[in-house]
Amino acid sequence: MLLTRLKDPTLLRSEAYINGQWHAATRCFEVIDPGTGTAIAQVANLGDAETRLAIDAAEAAFPAWRAQTARTRDTLLRRWYDLIQANKEDLATLITAEGGKTYTESLGEVAYAASFVEWFSEQARRVNGEILPSNTADKRLLITREPVGVCAAITPWNFPAAMITRKVAPALAVGCTVVVKPAEQTPLTALALAVLAARAGMPPGVFNVVTGDADAAPAIGGTLTGDARVRKLSFTGSTQVGRLLMAQSAPSLKRLSLELGGNAPFIVFEDADLDAAVDGAIASKYRNSGQVCVSANRILVQQNVMDAFADKLTAKVQALKVGHGFENNVQIGPLIDASGLAKVQSLVADAVSKGATVLTGGKPDVRGGLYFQPTVIKGVTADMRMKHEEIFGPVAPLFAFSTEAEAIRMANDTEFGLAAYFYTRDAGRIFRVSEALEYGMVGVNTGLMSSEVAPFGGVKQSGYGREGSQHGVDEYLSTKYTCLAI
């Protein structure tokens, strides 16, 4: 069924990709279509030994890869970009099939994923150094930037293509080699990206993909973090696993980028354009059925516009169509798995039991399976779990506030600090509030802000490190100072 949907069936692989070879395994795990609950593929279930082989390959490939000119690396990345674009429908098909995202959104993700490859291919040529003015006439002081070495990337299921390219593209661009461990729910997209990288002419060992199921993840992660040859780990996923990987990386003092969970506030002030705020909330909240780290998790609305905002939002949410990602005009696909659905259900039940009111939705969808109705809940308060837990589902909780100071206090009252949004037409407030928000990213009068040219990342328990932009290149470079006496 999945094979027949692909224009190029050779993009569907079940083996891991290590040292330029497809690595079959005696043990496999199932990849499930969350929209139907059926198995769509069997993929190699690997562990410590194969991870070590991948590190060996990346280590062996590193000297020649870093010695390539930036132009050569740029050309190869550009070819990879062209192939991703040329195969965008097939990549989108794989993303929808294994991740549940609507096909339209999957096409959007492929474009977003490709944009990182294109942008970092261009940045490959701009790893410039510096010459510093010396304190003494007989010295020359040089600053050069060098690739950190072998890198590991561990990625989540919610953006199976983009979370890989925004790590792998900058790493390869500056001369690092990479071992990727994709999420167990979405290995097919990662393997298809590897097929295209191989077709682009990426040398063996430069880009490796080690697949494994949930039980294999700790072994693969333990090997990647425990091996001192791996100089850097870039992880996107939950804060809990991020902390564990950080502790495991301590003995080898690995460099780390940690893109972790979020609890984004979305603040609607009384002077906001309410229609624009509703559209922004829909874009931020319901994309990928709410399974996005920068999704609006708490919608804070000034008391005197609460009813008007709630009515407008509810009307639009009621019009959202639930269905399988391959169906036409669908906006809300399934949740990724049973535990994701159970969490959303229990968060809604908790809020209702403590006095919140469901304005629309609130229940699993009539389709059954992993579908949950797009939901708006009013009267949500600080004693409810939704205030501090990531919902990761199509549920918009509305919290009321009365003053700007109260909105800022509520927005910052979380351990997370990834993305925040607010809507206002007051120029002074734009500066006051964006400066007061303890977040890595702030959207003002917009619900969407991610782009390859801008730094993406958080503060507090949302982690550290930045992806995208020149900051995303710096994560893969070490600074070397050379002092020359002449």
Ligand code: NAD
């Ligand atoms: P997760 O932490 O469970 O899994 C992420 C990855 O880590 C997967 O590849 C998984 O197999 C792997 N993993 C799990 N346990 C491991 C272990 N012991 N050792 C090594 N690897 C291990 O997260 P998830 O549920 O897949 O993803 C959702 C989370 O990711 C949410 O919290 C979301 O906010 C976050 N996220 C953050 C960003 C960001 O840029 N900040 C982007 C997307 C998702």
